[in-house]
Amino acid sequence: MGSLSPAQIAQLKAQLQDAVVCCTERGLYQASKWAAELLNSFPESDHDDSLTDVDSPMSEAPPHTPNAVPKDATEARLEARETHKYLLAKTFFDCREYDRCAAVFLPNIAPKGPLQGSSPPSAKSKGKGKGKAAEGTPLKPSASLRAVQELSQRSLFLALYAKYLAGERRVNEDSELLLGPKDGGVVNKELQGISAILEEWFSSVPESGRQPQGWLEYLYGIVLAKGKNEKLAQDYFIRSVHLCAYNWSAWQELGSLIGTVDELHEIAPRLPQNLMSFIFNINASQELYHVDEQVEENLLRALELFPKSSFLASQRALLLYHAKDYDSAEKVFSDILVADPHRLDHLDSYSNILYVMGVDHSPKLAFLAQLAINTDKFRPETCVVVGNYYSMKSEHEKAVMYFRRALVLDRSFLSAWTLMGHEFVEMKNTNAAIESYRRAVDVNRKDYRAWYGLGITYELLEMHSYALFYHQRATALRPFDPKMWMAVGQCFSKVGKITNSIRAYKRALHAGCYYDGGTGLSFGSQDMSALGGGVLDPEVLYQLALLYERLHDLHECSHYMELVLAQEETPEYDEAEPEDRRGGVGVTATTTKARLWLARWEFMRARYERAMELANELCQDGQEVEDAKALIRDIRARTERGKHDEMESE
Template structure:
């Protein structure tokens, strides 16, 4: 057996063990992800005898430390029957009963005022203490219940069930989506109790005792829910170092990474293994990074996990963010062909088909999703996109609402529902939908851009500028983001900043295609995502010229009008803008309304400078354009009169 095959076999056993441990702790999504990853490893010949397979396939090997802590092993053996009982309660969603199997009913309860960190004392509540029950009878303080010592696995299951119970009650307390009583500030009421229990446990664990990272993961979740991001990040980093194959911990860590600088800073603290590579790839995809390093990492991982549909999905999403809709559609289509009942990321696939205007395939996708599971948020988003493409916006909103009833934190549904409310001119509901999306994920540029467009419709340009700037910071290479910023600066009377933003859009256009990022229905022809739209380039150059005219810098305005006119033939007229000749002017626009306006402006400019020959040439070209013929004829009469008077 070669070394590579031994390493792959050991990696498979490690991931399978991780899936088993996730399943034992009722982390079903992490268990599913790990099992799929193990199944996607490079194939291995099954012609090995038992002696060769024994070192690799040893069934009782520990996950990260073959010599399991003797105390923990003894506790787990003693409470095995109770553990099976508690897990059965959890599987039946009886979370409180699951907790009560291992923890006393005296577990502290109460609302989360300030989430305490390790070692911090909770301040007593203000006001007179209440020592009577609701009948008015004096109430004796019950003696503290000393819990029986349990294993780390049992403690995790009990506290995780307590956490899930709080989440369930929080969902039950919420009203209808965007209704008058829809509460956004509700918090899990069990966080204080869980935090206190975990802090007590960590204080009692000696340095010699082994921890497996599961309780650290749960504590990180509690801290993140309590908006204590810095400490949550620290505990989650500790968790992934102790238990690298718990995908749930990596996902929580991804949510706490807000920009590429934070990602770069956290990478050195992570374990040096394949999971760190997957985390880096996934985080870069969420941050819309398309560098060569990201693609190289993806290729290396696909070589190790050639059948991984998760990695194929990351490839499709990277292409989607790069505006290569055709490539992303082909990748998603291949995934669907291999696993027709896989609904993960189906909402993104439906977005791609919507943008491409491929209604037949979108209808097929919606039908397939409904046949697979109609109570999945991804299915509802696919059906909503189908109705949106048919301009049935009320039905689309109905399905996006249904997706949010299934999962209130489903980001795509909030953003897409905001788009639909914009189409129905319901700006208040659109703003609220986008705000919910931003609250869930502040890295979603589509929601920020949607807020900017909605406030622009309301002519609140300072608000609109703020949101457009947030969107452009997330998508600095998307020219449409900078054009929106420039338009806002123009509306509030700041032409200098508008010019800078327009120039940023021209530079960004050499990296991205200029397909609009909001309800777009067009794509670049070759799907490469590197050739800017010549029509948008011409419009941007014309707008820059208008800004210079407003600043009374007419020579500079004339130079940009010349550059606008040059786009008709695809020529690159260089000026003070530093843009390489790798996209600007590479495609001809032909005669458009924008280029005709530039030609008219130049004709009048040349007439004012008494350059009658050039002015007459431009005016005659305007007559041939057939766009501003009457004004061109009037201009020709003025030019001829000037010529005759000079003679």
């Protein structure tokens, strides 16, 4: 995406403005808000240019473009004829009286039955099966089709979308208690009727000659996705974004169906080549935890065009968060908060960052919680922020209470399910933790934290084969996260697959270097220095050493024990710098255990001088002192005995 000319920028503004109006007319308020925020994030100079001269051609709104919603003469006539009814239905919709809204245009058409599965309209449906509705439809198919054909696409979408929202609200009401017996097992009974009506409409489109606008395709995609027909849903979402590119809700639904980076690359040629596809690629890569130079470059280019966009800035913060650059991510979120203190979007992710950064940032987290409560205490993001605050204070019961509140407000709020699972793990309530993580995976199968949480929970239950399966799912989503590979290595070790465990721990070392700026390498112990100038994880090296010991390969084990000691202090540092800036991990419990093992190893090999040196270092470290002193006595006894034997031989 290169730089845009003034005419292109003016056209883009017109398209975004059109998207705000069209999304608002159809009750897609989140998409409307997104487009409006993007519309107001251009540089100030662009706004000023259009106001300098009222006679300037830049001050005139350009005509509708192919990316705007196309309106043929039939649609314009139908919309004009039903204006009064539309206004009535829209007021009902805005007052959240969804059934009344739908009844304005579709009285008693949509049946209320469980979704059995949806299928695309086919050639056969145009014949004897044309317009066939589900069981329980009170009107005949011909009457249903006739009523649908007499509506404009705008009114039909509003009515069916209201039916869908009414069904979703009843799902929440019927689910009753969170994590109760009915939670998660209730379906939207309106989906079958909505699907039947849309299939009728799509079947009649070729005969009627009406031009699709993309909104009904978007709604049908939602219905298909709810019915687990994800492949066909993806096709309809792609069709929708081609017809109406600036409906951000359609892009989000499409992104939710993409599970891997490979799938994202496969779908890219099928998307329209415009600004929205460019932004979608950035957002989808972020949600897949895919951070590379190309994504970062694309994001910077988008920020050049929309420098005041809070959405794009939050994407940058989330990419930094996924790359474990917590300080930079926190700085970006802080800047967003200063610019827009009442913006609650992604505030839960900001609180996660502050939580991960530790207790030193608890005052910031407390301030963030207070700010969110003062803005809107009944937003899921607010409840998650407050829950994180109580979790940092180790008040896990209160944290669970706030995460539950977030899920009562929105049962599909992913981070609340995952974080509540973490709290249940802390409270040793493994059954509730497993159920929370499973619900998180149901909401979004790309959430590696939920898969990892399931693995940890099954490890607590000593069910290591189950834990291994879930940890492997997490590593598939986060292949460059060393913590994921360490968990896989530990599970392989528990089930007795030592070779596989060694491979996993070496992948953990490689993954750690990915974040530290290291380069690729072969994985022999003699090549560990090629990992770069950064510090390796001593715990991973120590576990590798123990695994080689279990294989009775003591020489390879000693190599890794030496590498553990080498991480105490990196060789390249300036003596003038303070110790906390010289690199290395210093003396830790892990390095102490490695030093003790090496001291005993050297003693066994009769290398008493080296063993004595290591044992004296243990005494200086103040850890394992008693074992070190006992080893020193053994070394002295052995050396004195050796001297005595030499004297007798002389």
